Amino acid sequence: MNAVPPAAPTRARVPVWARRTFDMIPTPWLITGGTGALLAFTAAFGGLDTVPAPPAPELAVGDEFTGSDLSITVVGVEITDTRRGSGVFPDQDKGERVLTIFVDVTNEYSRPRPVSTSLTHSPVVDGITVEGLSTGKPSIARADDSTSAVVLQPDVTAPLIVSWTVPGDAVRAGDEVRITLPDSTRVVGESVVRGEFWTDVVVGARVTAHVHEGVAPE
Structure with a gap:
């Protein structure tokens, strides 16, 4: 007696309406959805x-x-009682003093840049901080002529003073401080806001320095 071969498996029929709906879905949506599902699975x-x-x-x-x-x-x-031209005015009756960091800064970008944050930019020189001190944003001026609202010209080194008011017992001459210098990523805005911007601010480097007693210039 001849054996009867098994019947071939039948393929489930996809309703016509389902095939038409699937065909209407844009391919990028399918790729995005698949990627999202993969990320969810991985997470x-x-x-x-x-x-x-x-x-x-x-x-x-x-x-x-x-x-x-x-x-x-x-x-x-430097730590000193006052520093002319710094834009910082300590209350000496409260024992406040002026903490100043002297920096040389060169703008390596092709266009002028301000030293302080604008509404659309991340911190520049005003992103410098001193670890362990709640000082807020510093006051910045040129060290050679006390000019404030400094604009850094391309490839020109500017000597700057970065100053804060601090309690008299917060920092003393001879102390060691750690200074953080900011780093960020330059991006180009092309949609809502145009232009170049520096975002994603991180600590780019730390500088260990000893504080010296300063003499405020007359």
């Missing part, structure tokens, strides 16, 4: 492997740091 099982960011370099006074299209060199750190 559920431990996420994507990320490469940790390298630590910010540790520098000393006189070392040059390049970031945010700027070259910044910390020249020295």
Whole structure:
């Protein structure tokens, strides 16, 4: 008796309306949806492997740091009762003093840039901070002529003073401080806002320096 071969499996029929609906979905949507599903699956099982960011370099006074299209060199750190031209006015009755960082800054970008943050830009020189001090944004002026609202010209080094008012017991001569210098990424705005911008601000470098007792210029 001849064996009867098994019947071939029948393929499930997809309704016509379903095929038409699938055909109407744009291909990029399908790719995006598939990518989203893959990311969701990956996240559920431990996420994507990320490469940790390298630590910010540790520098000393006189070392040059390049970031945010700027070259910044910390020249020295001073504590004094007053500093003419700094734009900082301590309350001496409260024992306040002026902490000043001297920096040489060169704009390595092709256009002039202000030293302070505008409404559409991330911190520039005003992103410099002193670790452990809640000082807020500094006052910035030229060290040679006390000009404020400084604009950095391309490829021209500007000697600047970066100053804060601090409590008299916060920083003393001989103390060691760590200064953070900002770094960021330059992007080009093409839709809502046009122009070049520096975003995603991070600590680009840390500078260890000793504070010196200063004599305010007459």
